[in-house]
Amino acid sequence: MRTKTIAVVYAFGAASPVQISRAADGLADIVFVTDTRDEHSASVTSILRDLCVDLVDLAETDHESAVRRLRSRVDGITTFSERCITLTSRLAADLGLPYHDERTARLLTDKHLQRTALNAALPVATPTRVVRCLDDLAEAAESVGFPLVLKPLSGTAGAFTYRCDTYDVLHETVRRLLRDRRGQDGPSWVAEALLRPGRHPGGAWLADYVSVESLIRDGEVHHFAVTDKLPLAPPFRETGMVSPSALTGERQREVRALTSAALRALGVTHGVTHTEVKLTPDGPRVIEVNGRLGGRVGRLIDRVSDLDPVRLAIENALGGALLTASPVFSGAAVVYGVLPPSRRVKVGAVPTAKTLRRIEEVWKVDRMAGVEEVLDWEQGSGQRVCDVWAETGDLTAVPALLDRLEGAVSAAVSFEPV
CATH class of the missing domain: 3.30.1490.20 (ATP-grasp fold, A domain)
Incomplete structure (x- = not known):
């Protein structure tokens, strides 16, 4: 049987090239489509070439030529980057492959049009x-x-x-x-x-919003996970997340049902989505729908369950068997992001991976900024010093783990005014 090939339109986003490659192992060859005029894509070009059977660089070829190059060899197409959704939609249409159509892609990437469509379809308007x-x-x-x-x-x-x-x-x-x-x-x-603030029933250590991760095939929706969030850094910067969710089954059904209605309103018929839902005193309310896998969600769920969401997205793009069962969790995983204060600063000191790995639950530390680097809080949660990944046997141990992580980070990181 011929090995299938997946086109992955790549830019900075939810899954790294290595994650994508590992997820596709034994399932499909990869053709990366990227644009090296983008600084991040240019910086990882050699990695992309090592991990794929072909690389289509839009800095060197026009759209029509790229389509001709892809048409005879790819069986599916997807992206894990928000900024690539519109391009992926256009390529998919030209290649005759399932993905968000032009209207849906626009609703997923234009926040005003999205909110207008949701207001027309959902019981409560924002x-x-x-x-x-x-x-x-x-x-x-x-x-x-x-x-x-x-x-x-x-x-x-x-x-x-x-x-x-x-x-x-x-x-x-x-x-x-x-x-x-x-x-x-x-x-x-x-x-x-601004949606009214609420509280997570799991406790004050969790934010008052969650995300719902969904797979859609031919209009059929399957929500494969609900992910809890850590409290935001001001004003709206995401600090981290926890999986599985501490929400009860009934509360999860509420947010899943609302997400299904939102996806129908936006015309989503194929792909993987990440929907943020606020737990307001008046019930769940949609914050926004993203037309790709949520950032950091794939690694988090994969670590403590039998499901790899990145592989799931690839399988769905290739037309594999539709997922019908929810993941089985063997523990709880958390990603804790170290963010600068709400002012422009220079990094004075950073915690070393060795220091943070002394906490036995920590399995990985991703460094994103070094000493002397300037961080701009206005650019959002992408401006982080590092991400600390940890896991425990169950959710009840996570609050104490977060206290230890915060203590270790506070003692090792410092910022200086710019």
């Missing part, structure tokens, strides 16, 4: 307005109200996302963004009503 200039602010403030969230029309990782409690704060924030040309090439932002 007011939203597009902001392109200072003249838009009065209407946005009147229709959305305060407090509100201001975020890029298209973006990830909480980058350039702000809480505005008054008109003066909103005005000054947009004025500064326009002046400094930060956050958007456009520029365009979305002003949305």
Whole structure:
């Protein structure tokens, strides 16, 4: 039997080249499609070439040539990067392969259009307005109200996302963004009503929102996991996550049902999605739907269950058997991200992997920033010093583990003003 081939459109995102390669092992050969005009993609080009049977570099070939090169050899296509969803949709359409269609891809990557579609379909609407200039602010403030969230029309990782409690704060924030040309090439932002804060029934050590990881095939939806989050760093920067979820079965059914309704509203019929859901006092509310596997989710679930979500996404793209069973967990895993304070800083000291590995539950430390490197909190949770990955026998041991991680990090990391 011929080995199948998967086209993976690659940029910085949820799964690394090595993760993707390991997940595809014994399942499919990989053709990476990337653009080395992007700094990150250029930095990992040699790794990509080592892990695939072919690399299509869009910096060296046009779209039509890329399609001709792929047409005769690939059996499926996917991406793990938010910024590649639109490109992957276009390639899939030209290749006749299943993926998000053009309309759905646009709804998944344009936060205002997505919220408008969700408002039309879900029982409770969240007011939203597009902001392109200072003249838009009065209407946005009147229709959305305060407090509100201001975020890029298209973006990830909480980058350039702000809480505005008054008109003066909103005005000054947009004025500064326009002046400094930060956050958007456009520029365009979305002003949305801030969802009411709630609490996670699992305890105050968890954030008041979760994510639902879903696989969709021919319109059939299977939610394969619910993932808990650690409390956000101000204003909306994700610090970490925990798997499996501490939500009861009934609460998980609520968020899964809401996610199914959201996916139907956006026309998602094929792929893997990551939906963030707020646990408000009035019930679960959709924060946003992402048209790819959630960042760091794949490694987290794979570590303590019998399911590799990255492999699942590849199998789905290739038309393999549809997953019908939920993963079986053998323990609990946590990823703890070390973020800078809410100001622009230079890294003064960082914890060594050796120091953090002294905590017996820690199995991996990913270094992302070094001494003297400048970190900009406005660029969101992607600006991290490191990620610490750890696992325990069950969820009840996670709060104490987090206390030890926080203590070890606090003693070893420092920041200096810029």
